[in-house]
Amino acid sequence: MIRDIIAYGVKSGWKVHDASQLSSDMHIDADVAIVGTGAGGGTAAEILSAAGLRVVLIEEGPLRSSSDFHMLEREAYPQLYQDSAARKTKDKGITILQGRAVGGSTTVNWTSSFRTPPETLAYWREQYGLPGYTPETLAPWFAMMERRLNIHPWAKAPNDNNDVLRRGAAKLGILTEVIPRNVKGCWNLGYCGMGCPTNAKQSMLVTTIPSALERGAVLLTRARAERLVFDGAKITSLRVRALNAGGITTSPYSVTVHARHFVLAAGAIGSPALLLRSALPDPYERVGKRTFLHPVVLSFATMPEAVNGFSGAPQSIYTDHFLHTQPLDGPIGYKLEVPPIHPVLAATTLIGFGESHTRLMNELTHGQVIIALMRDGFNEHSQGGSVGLHADGSPLLDYPITDYIWEGARRALLTMAQIQFAAGARSVLPMHEDAVPYHSLNAASKAIEAFPMQILRTLVVSAHVMGGCGMGNDPKQSVVDGNGAHYHAENLSVFDGSIFPTSIGANPQLSIYGITARNATRLAEQLTGRPALRPLDSVS
């Protein structure tokens, strides 16, 4: 029997309020109000509450925990993801996966944990005036979060889906490496994307958030932060709308939060949208701009042997080879990984319909998928997307795919087919509506060269939303400074993936953990006037 630490904590008296159950308006007073409970919000909540500050967390999604995680896609997507895992960009060209529950995207992510690549940090120092962002000065913060979340290279054998990437790359002389994962006692089940049923995944849901709640933090769920109230110098309060139990429609009740300091951690898309709704000063129109996605293209192979991509740690092998075959600001580079393969994700992703689609589904156990995550934001032809608002105030990301990105997408489709054939694939189906399963590399290459690269023809997805409240030393090009402090409101910080001025070039969670740990510790010191607990070896 797995202990549901959340249910247990709630019983023991944690201050958790489900706003959908309110029968009148509510007021909350705190030292710090944090919007969002994902990678940034969770990390900040633990550090600020450990410093003795009274913290309130405001989360739009529900509180769900191990005993609710039944490993069923039909339950997990509507309950734990933004827009039932079908969030789209404005022209519908890209499907975006983002979490929407306590723990944010960390509750459903795939556990890959990388430090921010040194070349990304170098670019930030040069282009955005962030001298504090060196691998050496950040190392203690990354090390602290690696310890906190038990991050280690995956020690068990990769599952067969990952092993195809390893084998195929090895045949071509391409180096692959083992992915570090934030797990403790992982059962190797493969259902990280539906909420870990064993509490092995060290997401915010089972680590930092319980620790903040133990220290008296207040958690408000099914509560959507609608608007920050600004008096010309600082934020005076936050207006929060209660949602109904299902989280789609709004309840008649609202919550007003007063705090000394406000932290936005609603994720890239969520945080810029809240700033836009609040109409805070934005003299250079930077809010929501330069939103990045690591746009992903996919390649589906049918292997002679069973792969069972639904089973086993979803991501354990990667290669950065194609990030380094050209300069950082040259043609776009990409990281190669694999995704888990479950029926709904597969069926909605696989191209075509009718008999051809059914044939692919009937060979699902032999299916193998490689994904290429393109490193956007380092070239003048890759300015990312921009977040705007629907008439009802909800966010809308416009991300036009430029020819620069399409060129990389075509290259990536080719690379993935090469690796899959090298690993012995019977056939390879690039995820493009014009494709059919190809039985030789030659046939696949010819087809890929000729594909019209257009949205809703080439399948493009993303699970890594970054930017939109970019940091930097120049208010003309940035929303926050290098500590995440907002340039135009005194008591407002942004601590999440939205502060990155480019994409990361690696799965972003550890970048968010480490950088938030640094910035939240500084904020704790500023608010308490006392030194906060720092990692022993941190110098700045």
Place this chain on the structure above:
Amino acid sequence: MLTRRQLLGGGLAAGAALVIAGLAYEFSPDRALRDPHYRFVILDEEDRAIVAAIAPVMLAGALPAGAVEQVVRGTDVAIAGLPLHVRAQIRQLFGVLRFPLTRMFVAGIWHPWHSANAGEIAAFLQHWRYSPVVQLRSAYDALHQLLMAAWYGNEQAWPPTGYPGPPKVG
């Protein structure tokens, strides 16, 4: 392409009552799929006839006899799980498919849905899938995602795929 009448008729008028009916299921999509007294949240009879006509073509070779009803209900549940602005767009799509003139001239379906034949429906899907008009490609994509999710979320769909279902834990 959409007339004002369709937007209002298909999109908004039916809204409020449906939203209220939907609240009960917003909370538990899983229960909605099993409830013997399920009340449709989004799709009315005419919409359901459209899904019931498209499903056997979209899922040809995958749907056993009698399973169409599962897909129709699953589609309703899936739409009910989407934010209101997305639901409104899907209502517009159904508006186009319902209104005889757009059904004929935009979708190319010359018979009412219940008597449209499989070849005609396959041609319609294929036409939208490769349309130069990006909105039609995205409408195809929406139908693809909804119906695929509605079927493959079900245990019933799994045996032919070899997916054993989730492992036992605890």
